[in-house]
Amino acid sequence: MKSIVFALGALVASTSLSLADHHEFTTVFDGKDLSNLTTKGNWKIQEDGALFLEPRPGEKGWSRYGSYLWLKDEYQDFVVDFEYKHPKGGNSGFYFRIYDESDPTAHGFEVQILDCFGKKKLGQHDLGGVIQTAGPLTNAAKKPGEWNRMVVTLKDGKLTVELNGKKVQDGLDLAAKKPKGKKLAAKGKIAIQDHGLPFWVRNIKVKEL
Numbered sequence: 007m008k009s010i011v012f013a014l015g016a017l018v019a020s021t022s023l024s025l026a027d028h029h030e031f032t033t034v035f036d037g038k039d040l041s042n043l044t045t046k047g048n049w050k051i052q053e054d055g056a057l058f059l060e061p062r063p064g065e066k067g068w069s070r071y072g073s074y075l076w077l078k079d080e081y082q083d084f085v086v087d088f089e090y091k092h093p094k095g096g097n098s099g100f101y102f103r104i105y106d107e108s109d110p111t112a113h114g115f116e117v118q119i120l121d122c123f124g125k126k127k128l129g130q131h132d133l134g135g136v137i138q139t140a141g142p143l144t145n146a147a148k149k150p151g152e153w154n155r156m157v158v159t160l161k162d163g164k165l166t167v168e169l170n171g172k173k174v175q176d177g178l179d180l181a182a183k184k185p186k187g188k189k190l191a192a193k194g195k196i197a198i199q200d201h202g203l204p205f206w207v208r209n210i211k212v213k214e215l
Contacts, residue, residue: 031087034077034210047073047200059205066202071110073200074101075207082193083215086158090198090207094150096121099137099199100158105191114194115139115180117158117167123147134167134174138185142167142174153208161215163190 034042037055047070050058057075065073081102092098097120104114115136122133122145129135134142146169148154157168160180167175180190198207 031085031211031213034212035208037208042078044076044078045073045200046070047075049075049200052206056206056208059200059203059207061200061202061204065200068097068099068111068199068201070200070202071107074110074197075200076107077196077212080193080195081160081212081214083161084159084196085213085215086196086211087155087213088198088207088210089153089155090119090205091151091153092119092121092203092205094121095203096150096205097199097201097203098205099201100156101195101197101199102158102160103191103194104197105189105194107195110195110197110199111137113189113191114197115165115184115188115190116199117156117165117175119156119199121147121150123149134169136165136175136178136180136183138188139180139183140175140178142169143176144172144174146170146172146174159215 048060048062050060052058099119100117101110101114104110106113118131118133118135120133128145129141130137133147154170159166163181165175165178165180184190
């Protein structure tokens with residue numbers, strides 16, 4: 007009987023821990039409002055709960071930094087979990103440890119989001135690569151138009167990125183691998199890029215570690 011009680015107690019404790027871990031995530035975008043985000047870009051809430059980026063006439067490229075989708079707080083170590091999709095030729099990026107919002111590309115790190123479906127040879131500028139730092143371990147891209155799930159974890163300067171259940175970065179040491187002149191700030195902002203191309207995102211959650 008004691009062993010049964012112990013087992014039940016362990017199960018309850020395990021379940022409680024799992025639920026507590028789940029509740030540590032903060033929902034940044036729940037499909038209803040943008041109160042936890044800031045942007046000057048043309049991001050529109052859709053009826054299905056997704057957030058759609060519809061570039062305005064003349065909006066091209068990635069240098070309109072205020073149009074990125076910015077989380078309001080700064081983060082040191084974190085997990086960010088979100089879903090995204092794009093049409094053929096889609097391009098975006100997940101930025102973190104941005105210490106100067108005037109230019110996230112120069113003052114932070116980017117995990118590339120790019121239409122790489124079916125591509126055999128991948129480099130730093132392909133899906134799951136860290137720009138100027140490291141290419142992805144594998145091609146986990148889904149077809150254009152399909153939802154992808156990306157989970158980005160940064161802990162003690164080590165980066166792990168899971169894309170559609172596959173690790174495309176596994177404990178990448180950013181302090182050791184960063185390019186010359188690149189600073190890994192102690193903490194910084196997080197943003198999703200507006201590249202002047204249609205892009206959808208949903209279910210954005212963040213957890214501080």
